[in-house]
Amino acid sequence: MPIQVNLERMLERRGLTLTELSERIGITLANLSILKTNKARAIRFSTLEALCAELDCQPGDLLKYDDAD
Amino acid sequence: MQAYRPDRVVRVLTFLVSMVYYGAWLVGALALSAVSAVELLAKRDTLMDFTIGVPVTVALPDVRLTSGWAAGTDALTLDDDRVHSELEVPIAVAPASFRAMMYVGLVVLYGLMLVFLYHLRQLFLRVRAGAPFDARNALRLRWLGLLLLASHVGAEAVGSWGASIVLGTVTNETLPLGASFEIDEKIVFIALVLIALAEIFRRGAALEEEQSLVV
Numbered sequence: 001m002p003i004q005v006n007l008e009r010m011l012e013r014r015g016l017t018l019t020e021l022s023e024r025i026g027i028t029l030a031n032l033s034i035l036k037t038n039k040a041r042a043i044r045f046s047t048l049e050a051l052c053a054e055l056d057c058q059p060g061d062l063l064k065y066d067d068a069d
Numbered sequence: 070m071q072a073y074r075p076d077r078v079v080r081v082l083t084f085l086v087s088m089v090y091y092g093a094w095l096v097g098a099l100a101l102s103a104v105s106a107v108e109l110l111a112k113r114d115t116l117m118d119f120t121i122g123v124p125v126t127v128a129l130p131d132v133r134l135t136s137g138w139a140a141g142t143d144a145l146t147l148d149d150d151r152v153h154s155e156l157e158v159p160i161a162v163a164p165a166s167f168r169a170m171m172y173v174g175l176v177v178l179y180g181l182m183l184v185f186l187y188h189l190r191q192l193f194l195r196v197r198a199g200a201p202f203d204a205r206n207a208l209r210l211r212w213l214g215l216l217l218l219a220s221h222v223g224a225e226a227v228g229s230w231g232a233s234i235v236l237g238t239v240t241n242e243t244l245p246l247g248a249s250f251e252i253d254e255k256i257v258f259i260a261l262v263l264i265a266l267a268e269i270f271r272r273g274a275a276l277e278e279e280q281s282l283v284v
Contacts, residue, residue, distance in 0.1 A: 027284070031284045032284075034282060034284055035284045039282060040282055040283070040284045041279055041282040041283060042282070042283040042284070043283070043284050044283065044284065047284050
């Protein structure tokens, strides 16, 4: 998938684990794992909003387009 | 999204289908044992009491009735002058080859019915487990439609074939009899509906998989 999610980098920057993030923003660990491993097909704006609010970043910090193929 | 919870109707239907499925296996095993015992152990007098039924049609003479609504005229007539019935052939008089072929036909048809019940039960179990839009359910619905068609056509074919053989041996026909082969359009329609549902469920399964990967 050309759209890459930089969740791991943002978590390191904030010093959070995936579990802690899941508890804080109310999204299941399973869904965050799907996002982190770039298996997600789509992301809701509400999810993006919650991530940006908790990680104190912009959507562009989380999402990257990489058409390597 | 809220977790799926099957309602009471689904749970009851799953239970009923399971009972019918296990019951069909039991009935089949008992019937097989009974038929084997009768064929191998019963004397001729006893065998005369056991029969194989072949479907036939009986052509009735022109039936006209007089009604008080139209005095003096035979106003009422039968819409269909053919009656469907079964010709009972005692096992004792039927040749072994005929009996064997009828038994094989019946076993195959009963087997198709068991496979049908198996897929139906699996379908209900998956729905009860919270996975109605499952790719396997789509495949099962298609199988249910095809099995329904195959067993109906097969049953008519076996019955018609058996009846034509038996009628070929009749020497004192008192009523015009014929081998019956009629496709019930209702069953064909239901089979087509099941096959169409299979396509709908296939699309549903694809949408559900897509949805499961939306965060």
